[in-house]
Amino acid sequence: MIDSTRNGRFQMLVMPHLNSAFNLACWLTRSRHDAEDLVQEACLRAFRFFDGFHGEDARAWLLTIVRNTFYSWYQERHAQPQNTPFDEEFHSLDMAGAIGMPERDNNPEKLLMRKDCERQLQRGLAALPLEFREVMVLRELEDLSYKQIAGIVGIPIGTVMSRLGRGRKLLATILAPGNQEE
Structure with missing residues (x-):
């Protein structure tokens, strides 16, 4: 060429x-x-x-x-x-924009609550084991299809679905009240 x-x-x-x-x-x-x-x-x-x-x-x-x-x-x-600390400032995405949600109002209390939720989500994703974190990022942040993820990761679609399900459950456990560290 x-x-x-x-x-x-x-x-x-x-x-x-x-x-x-x-x-x-x-x-x-x-x-x-x-x-x-x-x-x-x-x-x-x-x-x-x-x-x-x-x-x-x-x-x-x-x-x-x-x-x-x-x-x-x-x-x-x-x-x-791998003891590199998670860089919150770098990873502090506007999650509403990242997943296509409409922008919210500029109420300071709501903005603070949203920022806290985003920070907790970022910490939760960072705490996931690599095999779950990679499929969660590809699906939830990059919005790729199961088929695309399967091709990228080199696993069957059923395994993608299983890892997403297990990753979501693990993330919910990590984010559950009482499991949060301040």
Whole structure:
């Protein structure tokens, strides 16, 4: 393929999904710095193997590469415990906007309560084991289908559904009153 055509196609199909790739990398690595490195490496891999991409879903393809790059990175460092603190400021998404809910009013009390709920949800997601956290992020934050998640994670759709169900139950347990740490 001619380089300019290849570059243009890569820019058009893959680059619009960098935010999703970075979001997934942040949740997997729990570190903004590591996520930046991970996405950079994943993009280099995606570009290197772009000629082999013949699908229609570049987002799922890129997220698969991000996930696989993460697991390679993680295996190289598995002997080192992952003690990186969860960066709340970085991960403090506007959850209403993230899941397509209408904006709420600017009442200070409601804003404070919503911010507290978002903070609790972020802590809960961060506390989930990796196998549940990755499918929860892909489904609930990235809004991918079960089929797309199954392809990215490399598991059957039934396992995706099972992990989502178990992850949601575990998240509910983590968020239950009495399990919250102040």
